[in-house]
Amino acid sequence: MTLSEALHELRTAPRPFATGEVLAMASRHGLENAVRRGAIVRILPGLYAAALHSDSWLVLARAALQWSPDAVLSGASALFAAGALLDAPSRIEVVVPRHGRRRYPAWIAARRSDLILPTAPWIEAHRMLVPAYAVALGYGAAPPGFRAELVYGPVRSGRTTPEEIDAAVRSLPRVRSRRALHRRAALAAAGIESFMEEVGARDVLVGPEFAGLVRQHRLHVRGASFRADAFHAPSLTAFEFDGARFHDARRLEDARRDAILASVGVVTVRFGYADVMNRPEWCRDVALRTVQARVRDDPLRDR
Template sequence: MTHLRPIPVLQPGEAMAARLAREPRAFRLAELVAMSSERRARTAIERGEVVRLLPDAYVSSLHADSFVARADAALLWAGANAALSGAAALFVWGLIDAPPSQIDLVVPHTDRPRGPEWVRVRRVTWNLTAGRVGSLTLVSRDLAIVLGFGTLPRDSRGRVVYRAIATRATTPDRLAATLARVPRCRSRRELLARIEAAARGAESHLEEHGARRVFNTREFGQLVRQHRVRVRGELFRIDMYDAATMTAVELDGAAYHSTPYQRQRDVRRDAILASMGILTVRLTYADITERPQWCRSVVRDVLAVRRTTDSAPQRSAIGGMRR
């Protein structure tokens, strides 16, 4: 995993501090000296214009708190065989939105780097393959999920799995295969449950929660998960569908249903489905997570009413039902 690190070239009259300010990355002392001179490099360090984050890993003081600079410093310090892992790799891959305060690394078991608290090193005996994103070396998306899943807050773990699958960064089968070859990882059972839920068709934590915790009783066993219908040439995915009554149950997470555009899209969708006699019942994130019994009662009552009317294809179109 060794990669050449080009050394920036100073322009005539350009100060080292000004040049490094344009480089959110780490440098060895020898690189700073080669860029200018030993005297100018040490002067920049003494003035605090360049700071040492780790042994022989220096960054511009402007970028000392930057995730990219700190991640690059950790990789430079740990050696050519190191790779970003866990939440650090998940952030670089775009699978979590906020950079972690701790940098996770994996290294071969023969390497023994020891760093400060903000760097966590895992030594592994299994084959380690890594790729590159920009200037950073990191493990694959699948391995980042397996190693980082248990370190994330509980309310964000599912989103990582479903986002990776929804964006086609991985598949449930690939994730399961990667998990099988890693002997130790945190929250293994929970991750496996999420992978299995995704393999069954769940595309969000809310859908998984609804299927496992809310509509998991026998009376809702007839609901088809992730049903797809085509109306007027458009394909629609329904979270849960009762074929006998032509009723769609949608579990609306805030991330995809809260903006004016998204609400307008949902209204249009409900109208198109209603033109075929399909009634849409929408339940919000708060409904599903805070009052599951109410959700069961609403869906139960709607299905009961729909069963007592005429056959589904002959029903008049009904708009989406909301609280």
């Protein structure tokens, strides 16, 4: 096999290749030349990948586990691998036995532990923590701005439950930010599904006027089912908190949804990310005035 053919093999297979695998396709001189030219990248000692795939989360995660066979994916890495998070984390998080002395590069966050933790299969012989334990171990290590999604994402996706997260936290002797994680798990159990909804519940839809709100309420109209972030039944008002990812396709879909709900008397009030984060008092005033006006103007109210 020529070096060109070997490079083609690496380019069409986004995974790490052991030195022996590469040398079975090309000479050591050819490998060294390819590395010098930047066509092949040495990811870890004894592991290579095509430069095309050298920044791939999948390739890096597999390389980390292949390089350290006793390691399992943990934290946000395990959650992303399980499909519980949409965004790949910037570092590969793993749990390794405490007795190991291997030094890891900066892009691998290794936590040492002798605990026997529940795992699930991932790719080939590699394993990852089950989602509830991945949340418990990863929450305190995550950047503050990412911690909410580390709880709500896995619950929203159905990969775990608030009760499972609580049980995992209680079973572990040491959990960073344990109290904050317990609080977020309780909010998730109450129906909160995102950081935006958390802020909305804390700063916008707060007070006795909103005591009867139903979180994550489903409305059935003309054969279709729609979910509202929060629903005020006396005024038939649905509240939605649109995150920073809001895009045109989603905007069109939600406009159609709002129109269908309006056809049965349900009005939808939407708050954008910037307003919820920067002027929650204004959002609360709008929400309160809306429900008060709709209850006051209800033609059936005094019958």
